[in-house]
Amino acid sequence: MNVIIENFPLYVDGLLRTLQICAYGFVGSLVLGTILGAFRVSPVAPLRWVGTAWVTVFRNCPLTIVLFFCAFGLPEVGINGLYFWFGVTGLVLYTSAFVCEAVRSGINSVSPGQAEAARAVGLNFGQSLSSVIMPQAVRTVIPPLGSVIIAMIKNSAIVGAFGVGGDLFAVGQGLASAQGKAALPVLTGVALGYLVITIPGGLLLGILERKVAIAR
Amino acid sequence: MSTAEAAPPMIRASAVNKHFGDLHVLKDINIEVPRGQVVIVLGPSGSGKSTLCRAINRLEPIDSGEIAIDGKPLPAEGKALAALRADVGMVFQQFNLFAHKTILDNVTLGPVKVRKQSQADARKTAMELLERVGIANQAAKYPAQLSGGQQQRAAIARALAMKPKVMLFDEPTSALDPEMVQEVLDTMIGLADEGMTMVVVSHEMGFARRAAHRVLFMSDGEIVEDADPDEFFTAPKSERAKDFLSKILTH
Numbered sequence: 474m475n476v477i478i479e480n481f482p483l484y485v486d487g488l489l490r491t492l493q494i495c496a497y498g499f500v501g502s503l504v505l506g507t508i509l510g511a512f513r514v515s516p517v518a519p520l521r522w523v524g525t526a527w528v529t530v531f532r533n534c535p536l537t538i539v540l541f542f543c544a545f546g547l548p549e550v551g552i553n554g555l556y557f558w559f560g561v562t563g564l565v566l567y568t569s570a571f572v573c574e575a576v577r578s579g580i581n582s583v584s585p586g587q588a589e590a591a592r593a594v595g596l597n598f599g600q601s602l603s604s605v606i607m608p609q610a611v612r613t614v615i616p617p618l619g620s621v622i623i624a625m626i627k628n629s630a631i632v633g634a635f636g637v638g639g640d641l642f643a644v645g646q647g648l649a650s651a652q653g654k655a656a657l658p659v660l661t662g663v664a665l666g667y668l669v670i671t672i673p674g675g676l677l678l679g680i681l682e683r684k685v686a687i688a689r
Numbered sequence: 690m691s692t693a694e695a696a697p698p699m700i701r702a703s704a705v706n707k708h709f710g711d712l713h714v715l716k717d718i719n720i721e722v723p724r725g726q727v728v729i730v731l732g733p734s735g736s737g738k739s740t741l742c743r744a745i746n747r748l749e750p751i752d753s754g755e756i757a758i759d760g761k762p763l764p765a766e767g768k769a770l771a772a773l774r775a776d777v778g779m780v781f782q783q784f785n786l787f788a789h790k791t792i793l794d795n796v797t798l799g800p801v802k803v804r805k806q807s808q809a810d811a812r813k814t815a816m817e818l819l820e821r822v823g824i825a826n827q828a829a830k831y832p833a834q835l836s837g838g839q840q841q842r843a844a845i846a847r848a849l850a851m852k853p854k855v856m857l858f859d860e861p862t863s864a865l866d867p868e869m870v871q872e873v874l875d876t877m878i879g880l881a882d883e884g885m886t887m888v889v890v891s892h893e894m895g896f897a898r899r900a901a902h903r904v905l906f907m908s909d910g911e912i913v914e915d916a917d918p919d920e921f922f923t924a925p926k927s928e929r930a931k932d933f934l935s936k937i938l939t940h
């Protein structure tokens with residue numbers, strides 16, 4: 474286990490890098506996924522099609538393929554930038570499809586009478602979504618959303634492995650293969666690093682869940 | 690003075706047809722409801738009463754024909770429709786109060802979001818309305834904390850807050866315990882007496898006799914009788930209405 478202690482600063486850097494990827498991924502996929510979720514229940518058919526197509530493509534493609542297309546496809550069409558941003562983009566595209574489905578199922582869990590009453594009062598689609606439906610959907614959205622976000626944190630390892638570099642997973646890779654350290658202790662350190670993010674994340678979600686459950 | 694005659698009817702439905710798949714639920718409906726009239730809609734289950742109500746504020750789109758409110762034809766989905774809907778208040782069997790909002794916030798939401806009133810103005814009007822329907826002391830509670838009768842009165846206040854030209858009621862007392870029916874009917878009678886144009890789907894004979902100016906009897910998607918309440922209840926013309934009345938009056 475000495476390897477963890479000796480390389481502790483390296484691990485901390487990796488943890489921070491992973492946190493950074495996850496933070497961008499979280500905000501990006503939450504925003505995009507919510508918009509797509511709204512698309513899927515919108516009265517405008519083309520928006521519904523976009524939402525459905527998005528989910529069908531990104532939920533059914535392996536993340537590695539999505540990342541591949543981002544890293545090599547985006548430069549092809551003239552979009553250049555850091556690998557880091559390609560990685561984050563791929564993670565957001567992929568995760569947003571799952572967020573979208575969580576949001577949509579939350580919206581569907583709200584009784585149709587609520588949307589009807591909102592329309593009858595004269596609210597338009599956007600107003601009834603934001604003032605009536607979404608606040609009630611949150612309660613059912615949070616548990617599946619939590620699983621999606623935890624999966625995203627773990628998926629960030631694939632982003633790291635894809636060459637973004639510097640994240641927890643890449644640190645482990647570097648120590649084990651480049652420096653020839655014993656793989657098991659090195660990876661134990663990596664695993665602990667992820668647990669440091671995901672376990673408090675899960676606890677936070679639990680608190681949030683209880684909070685929205687009472688707020689009624 | 691011919692202004693009254695010149696004014697368009699509050700509700701006009703011309704040649705309205707509506708299908709659910711193969712089922713023809715509204716068959717060539719033609720009605721005119723003048724300003725201030727209280728119309729009771731009766732008919733057996735499945736005859737299309739709810740669908741008619743919902744078509745009047747286009748919660749349910751129609752296949753053909755035209756529905757106009759105060760002379761303005763209902764537009765297709767969009768901004769103009771939302772605006773017109775705000776002129777038509779609707780009260781549902783299941784109340785459908787916004788579950789995550791207090792009673793007061795239920796009543797102010799529409800005026801603030803749709804009519805762009807200030808919070809303060811909306812609250813003032815809302816409290817007056819809640820006072821009028823007798824539940825001002827419940828304003829800070831959530832819908833689930835109220836009895837059915839109180840919830841329905843809150844729903845009426847919510848609809849009235851939009852200052853609608855027409856009020857639609859779809860079986861407003863059917864989901865209520867018997868002891869709460871009267872408080873809701875009293876509220877509705879009050880509205881009728883003030884001259885509100887109302888379309889009420891209800892089998893409450895007491896309300897019909899006390900407040901209704903007109904009865905529409907529907908069966909299988911058609912308006913079979915369009916009559917004066919006294920006339921309808923004492924001497925229905927059609928076999929279908931006689932049959933229907935014999936059933937509900939024995940209950």
Ligand SMILES: Nc1ncnc2c1ncn2[C@@H]1O[C@H](COP(=O)(O)OP(=O)(O)OP(=O)(O)O)[C@@H](O)[C@H]1O
Nearest residue numbers: 709710712714732733734735736737738739740741
């Ligand atoms: N969304 C829908 N999809 C398919 N069929 C429907 C739908 N809504 C209503 N119907 C059918 O249309 C017919 C008329 O329904 P409607 O609800 O207008 O009847 P109603 O007179 O209000 O009956 P009730 O007294 O039971 O409320 C019924 O046969 C019903 O099953």
Ligand SMILES: [Mg+2]
Nearest residue numbers: 738739740860
């Ligand atoms: Mg009905």
